[in-house]
Structure formats: structure tokens, C-alpha cells
Amino acid sequence: MxxxxxxxxxxxxxxPLLPDLDDMNKMLSSIWRSGQLTNNGSMAVRLEKELADFLGANNLSLFSNGTVALQLACRLLRLSGEVITTPFTFAATCHALSWSNLTPVFCDIEEDTFNINPKEIEKLITANTTAIMPVHVFGNPCRVEEIHGIAKKHGLRVIYDAAHAFGVEAGGKPIGCFGDISMFSLHATKLYHTIEGGALTFNDPYLKQRADSLRNFGILNEELIIEPGTNAKLNEVQAAVGILLLAxxxxxxxxxxxxxxxxxxxxxxxxxxxxxxxxxxxxxxxxxxxxxxxxxxxxxxxxxxxxxxxxxxxxxxxxxxxxxxxxxxxxxxxxxxxxxxxxxxxxxxxxxxxxxxxxxxxxxxxxxxxxxxxx
Ligand SMILES: Cc1ncc(COP(=O)(O)O)c(C=O)c1O
Structure with missing residues (x-):
């Protein structure tokens, strides 16, 4: 040969996928005119809505990156103790648990999907287990029904790391509708991105309400700060990139x-x-x-x-x-x-x-x- x-x-x-530069300039002009660069401005609000539609999510919140979004997901569900996850993932999955004072418990994977093996999950559940954090590795959907069954049986929460699964559907359903929360990374290396960014999808609207306050220091209104939040907001320029790339x-x-x-x-x-x-x-x-x-x-x-x-x-x-x-x-x-x-x-x-x-x-x-x- x-x-x-x-x-x-x-x-x-x-x-990285890039928006057309002329289109980006028009978006920048609009941001400049508005005078608002961050703090849930009109670009971020618009992107949140458009992304929720695109991903078929009932509730969606945007964040400055996927890693901090995963950390906030753990906090939103008030997890403690041990969380069962996969060792075959990017460092951010386990680090998000560790930063949340949770102990990652590694579960083996399947030969054919490289995803967490539901048959191994139950063996790892202890009195300290509060959740499962599976990853849809390389965009391949996990065995969501089996995972749901295990979680229900043992009273566990499920947070999917869907960093790679933007736009995926399983059994005719959008991937973000499974579990309590799903996280999509919107990093520039992903097929769709906001340069840096992340999104959480929830079925429970109350979780979105809390997520929106947690990403903004826990602020509910000008005079009320309800819990110790952080700064994890997506700015207007990045949201504009997201709006253009969605097309x-x-x-x-x-x-x-x-x-x-x-x-x-x-x-x-x-x-x-x-x-x-x-x-x-x-x-x-x-x-x-x-x-x-x-x-x-x-x-x-x-x-x-x-x-x-x-x-x-x-x-x-x-x-x-x-x-x-x-x-x-x-x-x-x-x-x-x-x-x-x-x-x-x-x-x-x-x-x-x-x-x-x-x-x-x-x-x-x-x-x-x-x-x-x-x-
Ligand atoms: C599986 C997985 N989880 C989490 C992350 C973290 O996302 P981000 O880079 O947006 O913080 C990434 C990727 O970068 C990832 O590949």
C-alpha cells in the first residue's frame, strides 16, 4: 500500500464553530447600545428561552461554565455523603462532586457504550449514598430507564452530566428530561457553545428558580439574599455568540x-x-x-x-x-x-x-x- x-x-x-463576524458585530452593537453587559440581560434571557425550546426542556438556566453548573446542581439537591459516578469521564465530573464535599464512588462501565453500568450501581449503594451522577459519554445515552428504576427504589437523586449530549434524544424524548437535573457544557470544544458556558435543565420549576438565584450570589431581590450563592452568570457577549450559533x-x-x-x-x-x-x-x-x-x-x-x-x-x-x-x-x-x-x-x-x-x-x-x- x-x-x-x-x-x-x-x-x-x-x-470551534464560529458565528459570522458581521452578524456578531450587529449583536455587539446592540449590546453596546443597551449598556448592559451581564446580570441576566436581554441576550441571556433570549438565549435561555431559545435553548429551552431547542433542547425540549421545561426549565433551563444558563451558567458561566458546565463545571460550576454541576456544582450548583449538587447544591440545589442538597446532596451529602457519597455519589455514584463513572471513572471514564472528564475530570470536571468528579471535581464537581469533590468541590461539593461529596465523595465520588466509582462504578464500572459497559463495554458497548462506555457509560456507567447500571448492573454495577446497586452493589455500590450504602447508607451514605444520596445520588447517582451518570455521564452520557460521547453523547451516547445512558440506560436511563434502568438508572431511574434504581434511583426510585433506593430514594436517590440523579444528575446527568450531559456535557456531550447537546440535542440528543432517546426513545423520542430529549435527553435533558431524564433524572432530576441534566448539565450541558457550552464550552468552545463542544459542537454547540457560548465560548465558555453551561446549562442545567430541570423538570421542577422550583429548582430553576433557586438555580437562578444561586448563580447570582443567592439574591432574590434587592433586599433579600436567601442562600450563599456564587457568581456563575453568563455574560451578554457570550449569550450573543450562543444565539447566533443556535442557527x-x-x-x-x-x-x-x-x-x-x-x-x-x-x-x-x-x-x-x-x-x-x-x-x-x-x-x-x-x-x-x-x-x-x-x-x-x-x-x-x-x-x-x-x-x-x-x-x-x-x-x-x-x-x-x-x-x-x-x-x-x-x-x-x-x-x-x-x-x-x-x-x-x-x-x-x-x-x-x-x-x-x-x-x-x-x-x-x-x-x-x-x-x-x-x-
Ligand atoms: C463529561 C464532561 N463533564 C463536564 C465538563 C465540564 O464542562 P465545562 O468545560 O463547560 O466546565 C466537560 C467538558 O468540558 C465534560 O467533557
């Missing part, structure tokens, strides 16, 4: 779907490379294209393939390596003990995200596949 050529410019795992998000998802189709068709017969098949009844958003490399069958390890891609100017990412349970701050927890998380320990050594965004030229995806086949 002819050796695939290296790219002359770096190809990164993603590239582009469907096209972005379409573009990602097309690139995903190319990766799938060109890599499907490569021995030792596995990727997700789409499940029935799920509307996907294509946030990442993740491959699992089986060294014995493929011939080289994930780490070697990652290096080879780099030599070709392709910058894949080993999401989510290392496991959170391997971080120095969590590794001495009982649930992080060696041998407790066999599936997660195996998967984390094998997976890698290839470059994917809606504007990636199709020819790039073809060349990346040729490089993978060539090694």
Missing part, C-alpha cells in the same frame, strides 16, 4: 454525521478497530468519533497509533485517559482500588478520538483513514 502523506498543517481533534447547530450536526459516515465506512473492515454502532430509537449528535484499538488484532497499540498519527500532523485525543480513579486525588478511594473497575481500566488504554467537526473536509477524513490503514 502506498504510504499516506502527512498533512502540511496540523489537523486537530476539533475546531448553525443543525448544519454542524449534519456535517459531523457525514464525516462520521466516512470514518465508519472506511474503517469498518480494519481488523482490531472497533467503533460504536448506532442504537435504535436514538437521535445522535456526533460529538466525537471514537475508535477502540485492539492491539493484538490491529498490530500496534492505541498509544503507538496516536504517535503515528501525530507524525502525520493528525492530533487525535486519548479521551478519557487516565481514568479519574487514577488521579492522585481519587486513587486512594476504596472504589478506585486496583481490580474494581476492570472494563474501564481496559477501555481507557484502547480508545482515541479522531478529528471531527462539521467543517472538516471529507478528504481529510479519507486521508486519516488511509494513514490508519497504512500503519
Amino acid at each position: 502506498a504510504k499516506a502523506k502527512a498533512f502540511s498543517q496540523p489537523v486537530y481533534v476539533t475546531s 448553525q447547530v443543525d448544519k454542524e450536526i449534519e456535517g459531523r454525521k457525514a464525516i462520521t459516515g466516512i470514518y465508519r465506512s472506511l474503517l469498518k473492515d480494519v481488523p482490531g478497530i472497533r467503533f460504536f454502532e448506532e442504537a435504535e430509537g436514538v437521535k445522535y449528535n456526533y460529538p466525537y468519533f471514537v475508535i477502540e484499538v485492539n492491539e493484538n488484532e490491529f498490530g500496534i497499540s492505541r498509544d503507538m497509533l496516536y504517535e503515528r498519527l501525530k507524525e502525520h500532523n493528525v492530533f487525535a485525543r486519548k479521551y478519557f485517559y487516565p481514568l479519574c480513579s487514577r488521579f492522585p486525588c481519587y486513587k486512594s478511594l476504596p472504589s478506585a482500588a486496583p481490580g474494581r473497575l476492570p472494563v474501564a481500566e481496559k477501555i481507557v488504554e484502547r480508545v482515541m478520538s479522531l478529528p471531527l467537526h462539521g467543517r472538516l473536509p471529507q478528504e481529510y477524513a479519507e486521508r486519516i483513514c488511509a494513514i490508519i490503514k497504512g500503519v
Whole structure:
């Protein structure tokens, strides 16, 4: 096979969606005219409404980032003690628990979805457990019905980290309607974003009311501060970016779907490379294209393939390596003990995200596949 050529410019795992600059200037003029830069101005109010419609949420609040939104979600539900979560996630999931004085209890994941394995959850419930924090990893919906059943049986709360699941639907329902609260990250690396930002969705309108006051120092009105809140507001400039990008998000998802189709068709017969098949009844958003490399069958390890891609100017990412349970701050927890998380320990050594965004030229995806086949 002819050796695939290296790219002359770096190809990164993603590239942020940007609003049209003229449109952004018009939005900025409007903000300048209003004289209001933050504190729940008209842009933030408008985006909150438009996002709630887009995500099919009964109640939605915006925040300055997804991590602080997760922390506030824990506070809103007055959680204490232990929260069962996955080790195969971004650091923010566990850190949000830790910052809320909660102990993360790591639960193993499923081989086929990389999500928390509901069959393992019940074994970890103790008298101190107050909640489950599953993550819809790479936008794949968790087994929401099983998780709901466990939570109901044991009187636990459920906060979904839906950072990757913007626009996903499962069983005909928007992903944010499951559990007590869902968190969407609106960070620039996500398919839809507000540069930095986060959103919580709730079924209970009272939770939204409290969330809106918690993100603004706990202020209820000029003379009444009801609880110790923080500053987690989304400013007007970022909200304007969000408004403009909302009009582009469907096209972005379409573009990602097309690139995903190319990766799938060109890599499907490569021995030792596995990727997700789409499940029935799920509307996907294509946030990442993740491959699992089986060294014995493929011939080289994930780490070697990652290096080879780099030599070709392709910058894949080993999401989510290392496991959170391997971080120095969590590794001495009982649930992080060696041998407790066999599936997660195996998967984390094998997976890698290839470059994917809606504007990636199709020819790039073809060349990346040729490089993978060539090694
Ligand atoms: C799974 C997961 N949870 C939480 C976060 C935190 O979101 P943010 O970066 O908006 O704080 C991220 C991402 O960045 C994430 O990938």
C-alpha cells in the first residue's frame, strides 16, 4: 500500500464553530447600545428561552461554565455523603462532586457504550449514598430507564452530566428530561457553545428558580439574599455568540454525521478497530468519533497509533485517559482500588478520538483513514 502523506498543517481533534463576524458585530452593537453587559440581560434571557425550546426542556438556566453548573446542581439537591459516578469521564465530573464535599464512588462501565453500568450501581449503594451522577459519554445515552428504576427504589437523586449530549434524544424524548437535573457544557470544544458556558435543565420549576438565584450570589431581590450563592452568570457577549450559533447547530450536526459516515465506512473492515454502532430509537449528535484499538488484532497499540498519527500532523485525543480513579486525588478511594473497575481500566488504554467537526473536509477524513490503514 502506498504510504499516506502527512498533512502540511496540523489537523486537530476539533475546531470551534464560529458565528459570522458581521452578524456578531450587529449583536455587539446592540449590546453596546443597551449598556448592559451581564446580570441576566436581554441576550441571556433570549438565549435561555431559545435553548429551552431547542433542547425540549421545561426549565433551563444558563451558567458561566458546565463545571460550576454541576456544582450548583449538587447544591440545589442538597446532596451529602457519597455519589455514584463513572471513572471514564472528564475530570470536571468528579471535581464537581469533590468541590461539593461529596465523595465520588466509582462504578464500572459497559463495554458497548462506555457509560456507567447500571448492573454495577446497586452493589455500590450504602447508607451514605444520596445520588447517582451518570455521564452520557460521547453523547451516547445512558440506560436511563434502568438508572431511574434504581434511583426510585433506593430514594436517590440523579444528575446527568450531559456535557456531550447537546440535542440528543432517546426513545423520542430529549435527553435533558431524564433524572432530576441534566448539565450541558457550552464550552468552545463542544459542537454547540457560548465560548465558555453551561446549562442545567430541570423538570421542577422550583429548582430553576433557586438555580437562578444561586448563580447570582443567592439574591432574590434587592433586599433579600436567601442562600450563599456564587457568581456563575453568563455574560451578554457570550449569550450573543450562543444565539447566533443556535442557527448553525443543525448544519454542524449534519456535517459531523457525514464525516462520521466516512470514518465508519472506511474503517469498518480494519481488523482490531472497533467503533460504536448506532442504537435504535436514538437521535445522535456526533460529538466525537471514537475508535477502540485492539492491539493484538490491529498490530500496534492505541498509544503507538496516536504517535503515528501525530507524525502525520493528525492530533487525535486519548479521551478519557487516565481514568479519574487514577488521579492522585481519587486513587486512594476504596472504589478506585486496583481490580474494581476492570472494563474501564481496559477501555481507557484502547480508545482515541479522531478529528471531527462539521467543517472538516471529507478528504481529510479519507486521508486519516488511509494513514490508519497504512500503519
Ligand atoms: C463529561 C464532561 N463533564 C463536564 C465538563 C465540564 O464542562 P465545562 O468545560 O463547560 O466546565 C466537560 C467538558 O468540558 C465534560 O467533557
